[in-house]
Amino acid sequence: MHERKTYFQQLDYTLLFLLFLLMCISLLSIYSAAMAGQYNIDPSFFVKRQVIWFLIGTFLMVAAMLLDYDLFKNFTIPLYVVGLLLLIGVHFFGVERNGSQRWLGIGNNLFQPSEFVKIFLVLALAHLLFLITKDHRDRTLKEDLVVVAKVLAVGLPPFALILVQPDLGTALVIASIMGTMLLMAGVSWKIFAALGTGITFFLGTLVWLHNNYYEFFTNNIIRPHQLSRIYGWIDPESDPGGMGYQLLNAMQGIGSGQLYGKGFADGVLSKSGAVPEIHTDFIFTVIGEEFGFLGATILIVIYFLLFYRMIIIAFSCNNIYGSYLVAGVIGLLVFQIFQNIGMTIGLMPITGLALPFISYGGSALLTNMIAIGLVLNVNIRTRHYMFSSDETA
Template sequence: MEERKSSIQQLDFTLLFLLFVLMCISLMAIYSGTTDQYVFLDDTFFVRRQVVWFAIGVILMLGAMSIDYEMFKNFSIPLYAIGMVLLLAVHFFGVEMNGAQRWIGVGGIMFQPSEFVKIFVILALAHLLYHITQTPREKSFTEDAKVIGKILAVGGPPFFLILIQPDLGTALVIGAVMMTMILMSGVTWRMIGLLTALVAAGLGTLVILHNYFFNIFNKIIAQHQMNRIYGWLDPAGDTSGLGYQLFHALQGIGAGQLYGMGFTQGAKTQGGDIPELHTDFVFTVIGEEFGFVGATVLLIVYFLLLYRMVMIAFNCNNSYGTYLVAGVVGLLVFQIFQNIGMTIGLMPITGLALPFISYGGSALLTNMIAVGIVLNVNIRTRHYMFGEDN
């Protein structure tokens, strides 16, 4: 027997509240991270723009919620094709900034197609897995290899087009979404172990090429990417060059200690020592001014947000909806881990935004659409008093 609930009743208000908390943290961090670094602008310039982006994001989130997610199956292939066309347009006609060609300019507005391609890839892979799981298949190495091959065939082209922009961070996000879908596809752990071994072998090969065949290595890894790795491995070795950003970020976070130095009181935050403080390194503001306690609160909010999404995926009695939510979880988990990891020296610097916190338009809008998809799945999940719909 089905329990009928309205869309409002099934709306996950806990998830929305956690999103609102992240918005508040974002505005505080952006305000503090820009007041002294951009003295030629009004103190609230970036905050006001971020509020506008949040407002647009809420509209897009509501739009993503308004269409029955089953309809996404009809749009997944056309959207994926549009995404590939946009990535090709970036390659041939894109605007170059800071040594990377990642943007397209339309009417004076710059946007980054690779951000929206993340969503298109999730929709396409969820659709692919839905069709795969609807067809009975044997548990064999060959069948598992076919499934992985199909996932790589969908995710591989955007991965490489984004990688050559170059945008290693976003390419790795696409890779994380593909890995999430592989885990959700039901392939055996033996196959997953083999894939892990292949990735480890690939990394080992790069290390060997770097140490003994650097000319070949230099053709695979760009020099600016290698410089980031050098700065990550030894930030104190070149505090005025390769390790400058990470060195000062670590100093700032360390200075925050337990309770932080206070809102707008951070020495590094207000001293202008850290570039891109309101975007890529916004976690430094939180760590320095709110300390370990503030950083922990942020991590708890993220954990609860992701936990709610995982529960929505578990409770969904439609495999397509489950795959959609799983893709979003994989998307957010990697971005959170990578951004915070690079800020505290655990990961190389890749330029990924911290979801819902960093200043910016394209990344924020993408993440808001992703949340809309998750809420969409939740409000359209049917609940039964006795068992589930088979």
């Protein structure tokens, strides 16, 4: 026996409230960041555009929420193919900026196909895992290896196409989505240990090639500007005016905020123009400097509560396909947040990943709003039982 509730009763209002808080933090931070000397424009310019993106994103979120998520199975293959074609199109016709070719142009506007490919991949892997695991709860190690092989067969093509743009950050998000969904599928820990060992060996090989065959390494494996980012991350003090410039100023700004921050729009480093891309990739610097450790902690707690709600939705769903969808969204968002905040405080190398729901931008924000729509979709179609039954097992 289960309770029948309307869509409005089933909506996770806690999740929506947390999203609203992130929107407010985003608009305040972008307004403050727009005062930086590197822009010389009306601070409300970026805010107005971000409001438009939020409105469009809300519309897409509602659209993703209203269509029964079981119907997404019918569009899995077409969307996946479209995503791959867009990534191939970027390779041949893409717009290059800052050494990376990630965008396609439509008139005077640019969009980043790899952002939408994240959603397409979540749908594809959720459908795949649903088909190959729905009747196999207790699998052998050999069967788990087959599951991993099939997931890699679907996930590696977009991973490789994004990696060669080059866009390491987004490629790692793709890897995070695959890993999280395999974890949700209950794949043996032995396979994860083997994958971890393989990744460690691969990274060790890269270091060995760098140390012994530097010219081959820089010509065939990693571009000089990418390598400079790694140098700037490992030892920013060695070149404070070059490779380490952005990271050192970002950390100095965040550290100067101390406990309570300098106050809204009163950040010194944030306004000086010393931190490039401060309204996008490095917007956490604004939050750390102007709202201090307390403000940064509040933001991180909001993120934790957001994921807590998603985890509850994933495990309470009585449709394994819905659980996989939510797990994919968690994998999509968690790594981006960890990477973005980590790179501003020196824990991670600098990549071009935006801070979800906070950084200025269109493609990334729309993707994340659609992702939240998928989570809400799963929640409103989850039946909640008054008494336990075999159907909930």
